[in-house]
Amino acid sequence: MVLSRKEILRRMREFEVSDEQSLVITPILGDESDIFDADSVDLRLGTHFLLPKTLDQPFFSPDRSSAASLHVHVHVPLGQFLVVPAHQTILGATLEFIKLPSDVSGQVLTKSSVARTFIVVETAPWIHPQYRGCLTLEIANVSNTPVLLYPGRLICQLLLMRIAPPQDPTGRQNPNGKGLEAEEKPDKNYFGPVYPEAPKFNDPQEDLFRIGVTRVSHLKRTREYPTRKGWREIKPGA
Amino acid sequence: MSDGLAELLHDAAVLYGFVDFLEEYCREQERSQTYVDASGLFFRYVKDLAAGIKEELGREISRATRFPARLPVLQRNILTLKYYLQLLHEHIKPAADAHTLTIPAPLIDLASQQLRRVEGMSASKIVILLTPEFMYFQRPHTYVKEQARLVQAIIPQAAFPAKLGFIALPYSQGPSFFTNLAIYHEIGHFVYEELSKSDPPYRGVAALRSVTNRSLRRVFRDRQVVAFVSKIVESWTQEIFCDLFAIRLVGPAFSFALVEILGMLGFLSTKDLTKFNLTHPASALRFAEHVSLLEEDSWLKAIEQFEPEQKKLLERLAKIPRAKYRFYVDDQALGPQSLVSTFLASVVPAIRKLVREITTEPTRAVKRFEQDRQSIEDCLRVGVVPHTKTSRPPDPVSIINAAFCFYLTSLPKVIGQFEEPEAKNDLRIHSLWAKRLEMWTMKAIEDSQVQDRFRKLKGTALWSFLEKKS
Numbered sequence: 001m002v003l004s005r006k007e008i009l010r011r012m013r014e015f016e017v018s019d020e021q022s023l024v025i026t027p028i029l030g031d032e033s034d035i036f037d038a039d040s041v042d043l044r045l046g047t048h049f050l051l052p053k054t055l056d057q058p059f060f061s062p063d064r065s066s067a068a069s070l071h072v073h074v075h076v077p078l079g080q081f082l083v084v085p086a087h088q089t090i091l092g093a094t095l096e097f098i099k100l101p102s103d104v105s106g107q108v109l110t111k112s113s114v115a116r117t118f119i120v121v122e123t124a125p126w127i128h129p130q131y132r133g134c135l136t137l138e139i140a141n142v143s144n145t146p147v148l149l150y151p152g153r154l155i156c157q158l159l160l161m162r163i164a165p166p167q168d169p170t171g172r173q174n175p176n177g178k179g180l181e182a183e184e185k186p187d188k189n190y191f192g193p194v195y196p197e198a199p200k201f202n203d204p205q206e207d208l209f210r211i212g213v214t215r216v217s218h219l220k221r222t223r224e225y226p227t228r229k230g231w232r233e234i235k236p237g238a
Numbered sequence: 239m240s241d242g243l244a245e246l247l248h249d250a251a252v253l254y255g256f257v258d259f260l261e262e263y264c265r266e267q268e269r270s271q272t273y274v275d276a277s278g279l280f281f282r283y284v285k286d287l288a289a290g291i292k293e294e295l296g297r298e299i300s301r302a303t304r305f306p307a308r309l310p311v312l313q314r315n316i317l318t319l320k321y322y323l324q325l326l327h328e329h330i331k332p333a334a335d336a337h338t339l340t341i342p343a344p345l346i347d348l349a350s351q352q353l354r355r356v357e358g359m360s361a362s363k364i365v366i367l368l369t370p371e372f373m374y375f376q377r378p379h380t381y382v383k384e385q386a387r388l389v390q391a392i393i394p395q396a397a398f399p400a401k402l403g404f405i406a407l408p409y410s411q412g413p414s415f416f417t418n419l420a421i422y423h424e425i426g427h428f429v430y431e432e433l434s435k436s437d438p439p440y441r442g443v444a445a446l447r448s449v450t451n452r453s454l455r456r457v458f459r460d461r462q463v464v465a466f467v468s469k470i471v472e473s474w475t476q477e478i479f480c481d482l483f484a485i486r487l488v489g490p491a492f493s494f495a496l497v498e499i500l501g502m503l504g505f506l507s508t509k510d511l512t513k514f515n516l517t518h519p520a521s522a523l524r525f526a527e528h529v530s531l532l533e534e535d536s537w538l539k540a541i542e543q544f545e546p547e548q549k550k551l552l553e554r555l556a557k558i559p560r561a562k563y564r565f566y567v568d569d570q571a572l573g574p575q576s577l578v579s580t581f582l583a584s585v586v587p588a589i590r591k592l593v594r595e596i597t598t599e600p601t602r603a604v605k606r607f608e609q610d611r612q613s614i615e616d617c618l619r620v621g622v623v624p625h626t627k628t629s630r631p632p633d634p635v636s637i638i639n640a641a642f643c644f645y646l647t648s649l650p651k652v653i654g655q656f657e658e659p660e661a662k663n664d665l666r667i668h669s670l671w672a673k674r675l676e677m678w679t680m681k682a683i684e685d686s687q688v689q690d691r692f693r694k695l696k697g698t699a700l701w702s703f704l705e706k707k708s
Binding site for chain 2: 012013016017018024026027029030073074075076077078080097099132134185186188191192193194195
C-alpha cells in the first residue's frame with residue numbers, strides 16, 4: 001500500500017526519531033504543498049556529484065580496490081550548475097537526508113517534468129526499510145544535448161510503501177536490550193551517507209567462493225622488460 | 239639597445255612569465271574546483287594584479303625606450319613587484335589546495351558569519367590555506383597588506399581586499415570536523431591583529447596594551463627589559479585572547495578540540511603543563527581560563543551531565559595552583575617569575591574584559607543548546623542528521639557542542655547498536671563511525687544555514703512579490 005501524504009506527514013511528525021515507525025526527511029525547504037503530493041514526496045538535488053573518470057586501464061573491474069577509482073568527486077554549491085554531457089550518466093544525491101521506518105520501503109522515480117528533458121533518475125530505485133542517508137541518484141542524460149542540473153531544484157519523487165506483513169515494531173529489540181537483531185540491522189555498507197557514494201564490492205573471488213567457485217580469472221595489468229629468454233614481468237617494487 | 243635597457247627587458251620578460259603563470263594557475267583552480275567566497279576573492283585579486291602587472295610591464299618597456307633616464311625608477315618598480323609576488327606565491331598554492339572538498343566548508347562558512355558579527359570585523363573574510371605543517375596557524379596579513387599598498391601605487395587597478403585573513407589548517411585534518419574547531423583560535427589571532435593594527439587601534443586593544451605597559455613598568459625598571467618582556471607578554475596575551483574569543487563563539491567544543499589537538503601533538507605531558515615559554519603561556523593557565531569563562535557563561539552548567547575524559551582533564555588542569563606556573567626562557571633556564579605573576583594579576587583580567595567587549599553574550603546560544611541538545615543526540619544515536627520537527631532548525635553552535643559531547647561520550651554505544659559485538663574494539667570501524675558522525679554534524683550545520691536563509695527570505699517583501707509573480 002502506498003503511503004498517503006497524510007500518513008507520510010504523520011510519521012514525520014508524531015513519532016520520535018528513535019521510533020521504528022518514524023520517517024525522517026530533512027531539510028524540508030519550500031512550502032509543504034510544493035513538496036508533498038497526494039502519494040509521494042518530491043526531493044531536491046544535492047550539491048555533491050561523482051562523475052565518471054577516464055580510467056588509466058582498458059576495463060573496469062568491480063572489485064574491492066577499483067570501485068572508488070571510477071569517479072571524480074565534485075562539489076557544486078547552491079546557485080551554481082553542473083553540465084551533464086549528452087549520453088552520460090553521473091551520480092548525484094538528494095539534498096534531503098532520509099530515514100525510512102522499519103515497515104516501509106521506498107521507490108525513487110524521476111520527476112515527470114525532469115523526465116521530459118530526457119534526464120532519467122535511477123535505474124536501481126528501491127530503498128529498503130530502515131535505510132538512512134541521502135539517496136544516491138544515478139542521473140542519466142539520454143538526450144542528444146548537454147543538460148544543466150541545478151543543486152537545490154526538485155529532481156525526483158519518493159514513493160513510500162508499507163511492506164506486508166508489517167514488521168512488529170515492538171518485537172525488534174533484543175530481550176536483553178542489546179540492540180537490533182543482526183538480520184534486521186540496516187545495511188552497514190551504505191549507512192548514513194550525505195554525499196553520493198561509490199559502489200562497494202568484494203573481490204570477485206570472495207563472492208564466487210561463497211557459491212563454491214574456487215578458480216577465478218583476473219585481468220591484470222603488468223609491465224615487462226626484455227631479457228635473452230624473452231619478456232619478463234617487472235615485480236612490484238623492483 | 240643599452241645594457242640597462244636590455245637588462246630591464248630581460249627582467250620584465252621573466253616577471254611577465256611568472257605572473258602569467260600565477261594568473262592562469264588561479265583561473266585553472268577555479269575552473270576545476272569550488273572555493274569558499276574569501277578564496278574566490280583572493281584569486282580574483284591575484285588575477286587582477288597579474289593582468290595589471292602584465293599591462294604595466296609593457297608600458298614600462300615603452301617608457302624606458304623613450305626616456306632612458308627613467309630606467310632606475312622602472313627597475314625599482316620591478317623589484318617591488320618581484321618581492322611582493324614572492325610573498326603572494328607562498329599563499330596561492332595553499333589557498334588553491336583548500337577547495338571545498340578538502341576543508342570543512344560548512345564550518346568555515348559558519349565561522350566566517352560569526353566573525354562578521356564581532357565588533358569591528360563586519361566585512362571580514364577568511365581564506366583557508368592547507369599547510370604541510372601539522373599545526374593550525376594564522377598567517378599575519380598586515381605585512382602583506384603593507385606591501386600590497388606599495389604595489390597598488392604601481393598597479394592601481396588591483397586593491398588588496400580589505401579585512402582578508404589567512405588561516406592554515408594541516409592538510410591531513412582538512413575534511414575532518416571536530417579538530418578543525420581549532421580555527422576559531424586562529425580567527426582570534428586575525429581579529430587581534432586587525433583590531434590592534436587598525437588606525438587608530440581599537441580602543442579595547444589600546445586599553446589592554448596600556449594596562450600591560452603600566453604593570454610591566456612597575457616591575458621592570460630598565461626600558462630595554464620592558465621592551466623585551468612586553469613582546470613575550472604580547473604573545474601570551476594573544477594566546478589567552480584567542481582561546482577566550484573562540485570559546486565565546488563556539489562554546490566548550492573549542493576546549494575539547496584543543497585538548498584533542500594538544501594531546502595529538504604531545505603537549506599535554508605533565509611536565510609541560512605548568513610551563514610558560516617565550517611564545518605560549520602554560521597550558522594549565524589556558525585551560526583554567528577556559529573553565530572560568532565557560533562557568534561564567536553558564537556553559538559548564540549546560541554540559542554538566544556529560545563527563546568525557548576531556549572535560550575531566552580540563553577541570554583537573556584548572557585546579558593546578560597558579561603558584562606552580564614557571565616561566566622558562568629555554569628548555570632549562572628559568573626566566574623572571576615576576577613576569578608570570580604580573581601577567582596573571584594585571585593582564586589576564588584585561589584580556590577577559592576585551593573579549594567580553596567585542597563578542598556578544600552567549601546566553602542565547604547556551605539556552606538554544608539546552609533546548610536542542612536532546613533532539614540532536616537522539617538523531618545521532620540512530621544515525622540520522624540532527625534536525626527538528628519545526629521550521630526552526632537547530633542552532634549551529636548547539637549542533638557543534640551536542641555532537642562533540644556525543645562523540646566523546648556515546649560513540650561506542652552507537653557502534654554497539656549497529657555493528658557486531660566484536661567490532662567494539664576495531665579501530666577501523668571506530669574511525670569509520672567517527673567520520674560518519676562528523677559528516678552528519680556538518681550536514682546538519684549546512685542544512686541549518688540553508689533553512690535559516692530560506693526562513694529569513696520568506697518573510698520579506700521581495701519574497702511576496704516573486705510569489706505573486708510566479
